[in-house]
Amino acid sequence: MKKQDGMNCMRTVAVIGGGASGMMAALTAAENKDNKVLLFERQQRVGRKLLATGNGRCNLSNTELSPENYHGSDPGFAEYALSGFTPERTREFFKMLGLLTVVEPGGRVYPLSDSANSVVDIMRFACAEAGVEIITSCPVSAVKKQGERFLLSAGERAYMADKVVVACGGIAGGKLGGVRDGYDLLASLGHSRTSLMPALVQVTADHEYPRALKGVRADARLRIFSEGRQAAESRGELQFTEKGISGPVTFEVSRAVASLGEKKGTARIDFLADYKPDEVFSMLKAKVAAYSSLPCEELFTGLVHNRLGKMLVKYSGLGGGRTMAELSEEELETAAGAAKDFRLQIRGTEGFDNAQVTAGGIKTSEFDPHTLESRIVPGLFACGEVLDIDGDCGGYNLQWAWASGRLAGRLGG
Numbered sequence: 095m096k097k098q099d100g101m102n103c104m105r106t107v108a109v110i111g112g113g114a115s116g117m118m119a120a121l122t123a124a125e126n127k128d129n130k131v132l133l134f135e136r137q138q139r140v141g142r143k144l145l146a147t148g149n150g151r152c153n154l155s156n157t158e159l160s161p162e163n164y165h166g167s168d169p170g171f172a173e174y175a176l177s178g179f180t181p182e183r184t185r186e187f188f189k190m191l192g193l194l195t196v197v198e199p200g201g202r203v204y205p206l207s208d209s210a211n212s213v214v215d216i217m218r219f220a221c222a223e224a225g226v227e228i229i230t231s232c233p234v235s236a237v238k239k240q241g242e243r244f245l246l247s248a249g250e251r252a253y254m255a256d257k258v259v260v261a262c263g264g265i266a267g268g269k270l271g272g273v274r275d276g277y278d279l280l281a282s283l284g285h286s287r288t289s290l291m292p293a294l295v296q297v298t299a300d301h302e303y304p305r306a307l308k309g310v311r312a313d314a315r316l317r318i319f320s321e322g323r324q325a326a327e328s329r330g331e332l333q334f335t336e337k338g339i340s341g342p343v344t345f346e347v348s349r350a351v352a353s354l355g356e357k358k359g360t361a362r363i364d365f366l367a368d369y370k371p372d373e374v375f376s377m378l379k380a381k382v383a384a385y386s387s388l389p390c391e392e393l394f395t396g397l398v399h400n401r402l403g404k405m406l407v408k409y410s411g412l413g414g415g416r417t418m419a420e421l422s423e424e425e426l427e428t429a430a431g432a433a434k435d436f437r438l439q440i441r442g443t444e445g446f447d448n449a450q451v452t453a454g455g456i457k458t459s460e461f462d463p464h465t466l467e468s469r470i471v472p473g474l475f476a477c478g479e480v481l482d483i484d485g486d487c488g489g490y491n492l493q494w495a496w497a498s499g500r501l502a503g504r505l506g507g
């Protein structure tokens with residue numbers, strides 16, 4: 095292996111991982127002209143996961159951020175970084191780089207271009223312009239402390255660095271580059287981690303109904319129950335999948351579902367959350383009165399998605415070629431109940447490959463929240479998803495990546 099040293103008068107900073115937090119850390123470190131910044135990325139290009147965020151639109155922040163949006167063994171750890179680089183600062187920062195953003199309902203921030211590509215491009219251009227040396231297709235396989243400095247093995251070469259920032263992300267989104275490297279590199283330097291769980295992920299359930307409804311979307315209130323107690327609740331868009339349910343409302347409760355472990359759980363879905371049960375019953379009665387000769391499969395037509403309506407009729411045990419006029423009041427009560435409290439037996443969640451984020455990570459107690467420097471190895475920093483911090487659905491994870499990358503990139507200064 096050839097050794098390459100930094101220029102003598104300069105401090106060499108090695109940032110490992112060219113994702114959201116790594117690019118931000120590299121850019122920030124490069125603002126200090128005494129730093130020579132090397133950004134290592136194992137994939138062929140930087141920001142590969144970023145390209146897939148927000149369904150290709152990149153929900154890069156959320157203006158309604160509060161500490162409750164973050165999770166981990168000690169979510170308070172994230173507060174210093176997040177209050178130093180707020181969603182407003184994120185928007186200003188990107189504007190300064192030349193990227194305009196818009197705020198959508200729920201405080202979700204997107205690039206005005208509506209394309210994640212432009213976020214990656216702007217970060218790439220800014221890094222290059224600031225003098226960051228981006229080294230792609232170059233996984234860092236080992237980091238060792240040598241005196242005051244660090245020796246990195248990356249690709250076929252060895253590099254010396256004065257400061258190292260580990261920004262390797264988590265294992266979620268395996269096909270987009272989610273790997274264990276960050277945990278392994280930090281473990282080799284004496285750090286430890288909590289257990290890992292997929293978060294912001296589809297919930298798997300008994301297949302019968304979801305499979306028939308695959309692709310159908312609905313506005314719903316979703317509650318998760320286990321052992322007679324409510325474990326989580328959310329309201330928003332729900333989507334049926336081959337194996338269960340997905341969509342933002344499902345992502346919000348997926349952490350609670352993953353935490354159930356072996357315990358049995360039930361998903362209870364309200365498809366007409368803005369209406370009380372007696373209002374739904376009255377609407378069904380009115381439907382029967384208006385369209386008495388139509389098949390009872392049409393009972394929910396106009397109230398919910400057609401395929402969902404037919405499924406609700408089947409779930410209620412109605413149908414059988416009868417007309418609406420043949421339905422009793424009791425049966426209408428049952429149908430109204432199905433729309434308000436449709437139940438699915440939960441099997442669990444999809445795995446890390448399908449998850450948007452990793453819950454758990456390197457223990458934050460081993461890092462200083464004011465600098466993100468390791469308490470174990472001076473000169474070593476970490477940021478982003480590799481740490482035991484994860485956010486809710488809605489731009490909170492990228493906000494953590496930017497804010498923590500910004501703080502780590504200051505290198506304690």
Ligand SMILES: Cc1cc2nc3c(=O)[nH]c(=O)nc-3n(C[C@H](O)[C@H](O)[C@H](O)COP(=O)(O)OP(=O)(O)OC[C@H]3O[C@@H](n4cnc5c(N)ncnc54)[C@H](O)[C@@H]3O)c2cc1C
Nearest residue numbers: 111113114115136147148153234263267478479489491492
């Ligand atoms: C499908 C999907 C959609 C998402 N949508 C959103 C969204 O809309 N809004 C939101 O806030 N969050 C979203 N997220 C979550 C968000 O993308 C992540 O939380 C965020 O990217 C984490 O940033 P990071 O820098 O810590 O890690 P990453 O962005 O994952 O970057 C880590 C980088 O390190 C590289 N790397 C790993 N090991 C090594 C090594 N040994 N050497 C060199 N390089 C290495 C990886 O290849 C990767 O490029 C989404 C995630 C997924 C999977």
